[in-house]
Amino acid sequence: MKKILVTGGCGFIGSNFIHVARQFLPDIAIINLDKLTYAGNPSNLRGLEQGSGYRFVAGDICDIDLVSRIFTEEKIDTVVHFAAESHVDRSIEGPAEFIQTNIVGTFNLLEAARKTWLAQPADENRDKRFLHVSTDEVYGSLGATGFFTETTPYDPRSPYSASKASSDHLVSAYFHTYGLPTLITNCSNNYGPYQFPEKLxxxxxxxxLNGKPLPVYGDGKNVRDWLFVADHCHAILQVLARGRIGETYNIGGNNERQNIEVVHTICDILDEKVGLLASGKPRRELISFVKDRAGHDRRYAIDASKIGNDPGWQPAVTFEEGIRRTIDWYLDNPDWSAAILDGSYREYYQKMYGVKLETVAP
Structure with missing residues (x-):
């Protein structure tokens, strides 16, 4: 790898990946292409200077001319494709953006890679990689037992997961039809620093922290397998380095928790770290059960044995450790959260990059 194109690198997982990649691959140049919608925050990457092996490009993966130009001008040899509309609730309210970004955008990237890479001699493509980052939500919903494997039939239940399933199929088709050197990863729910505060x-x-109601869908017993974001980023690096072309790898944290358990854990840790509410009550008193969302999958759980065996990766962070690290990060970075919540981060975008956000933060 000499030049990595990271799409959506100002988002939650993308920005964490860039930090990890710069730490472990300091000689690799990174091109970060991000549309800067509401969830993309350039301040996630403060400290990375333009021209020091890192370049930020404000742009849309749905702009085929821009994408093609980046491939040719930058001589991209590796793609790590994070860019996606990813919030299920938003996909229910407005699915059109999910179709455009997640399907059409992925198609544009595949086309640019195909036309650029496959026009070159075969020996020049030996080390090229197109890694598409996807989700376990494409598999649908599990019952009380069982796990998603790489051969689990797709059964998406929301516009978001359907759009990601579609993009997965496109990536796979470009491998089988054109021989494009693709890889797909399907991860469980990520958490950690820089996550936009619409996620649980x-x-x-x-x-x-602010004494506001804590909304929990339904009975709170929906189960997710929680993956600390740094673990996910290390898994992606392993797949890039040692994964078999054309394969899919599930990435999970081995940390199944009910949503209500996660909420209880956060409340208890905050009570411990910052004290009880001003009323003297514990934060669990703020929990408010709300109407369940449409198509809410009951349980996700990943079987990550394939990536554990080959290329050889295991999660290093337990949920107990990861949730404390996450809470500590938010406690140590109140300005980051405040800028998101009051919308002032949008001014930073425009000042630094001359780009106005297309979606207003909630």
């Missing part, structure tokens, strides 16, 4: 864990942390 940062939402609960922020609300609990």
């Amino acid at each position: 864990i940062p939402l609960i942390i922020n609300n609990a």
Whole structure:
């Protein structure tokens, strides 16, 4: 790898990946292409200077001319494709953006890679990689037992997961039809620093710190396998280095928890670290059960034995350790959360990059 194109590198997982990649692959150049919608925050990458093996490009993967130009001008040899509309609730309210970004955008990247890489002599393509980062939600919902494997039939239940399933199939088709050197990873729920506070864990942390209600869908017993984001990033590096072309790898944290358990854990740790509410009550008193969302899958759980055997990766962070590290990060970075919540981070975008956000933060 000489030049990695990271799409969506200002988002939650993408920005964490860039930090990890810069630490472990300091000689690799990174091109970060991000549309800077509401969940993409350039301040996640403060400290990385343009021209020091890192370049930020404000742009849309749905812009085929821009994507093609980046491939040719930058001589991209590796793609790590994070860019996606990823919030299920938003996909229910407005699915069109999910179709455009997750399907059409992925198609554009595949086309640019195909036309650029496959036009070159075969020996020049030996080390090229196109890694598509996807989700376990494409598999649908599990019962009380069982696990998703790489051969589990797809059964998406929301516009978001359907759009990701579609993009997975496109990536696989480009391998089988054109011989494009693709890899697919399907991960479980990520958590950690820089996560936009519409997702469960940062939402609960922020609300609990500010004495606001803690909304929990349904009975709170929906189960997710929680994966600390740094573990996910290390897994991606392993797949890039040692994964077999054309293969899919499930990445899980081996940390199944009910949503209500996660909320209870956050409340208890915050009570321990910052004290009880001003009323003297524990933060569990803020929990408010709300109407379940449409198509809410009951349980996800990953069988990650394939990636554990070959290329050889295991999660290093337990949920107990990871959730404390996550809470500590949010406690240590109140300005980051405040800028998100009051919308002032949008001014930073425009000042630094001359780009206005296309979606307003909630």
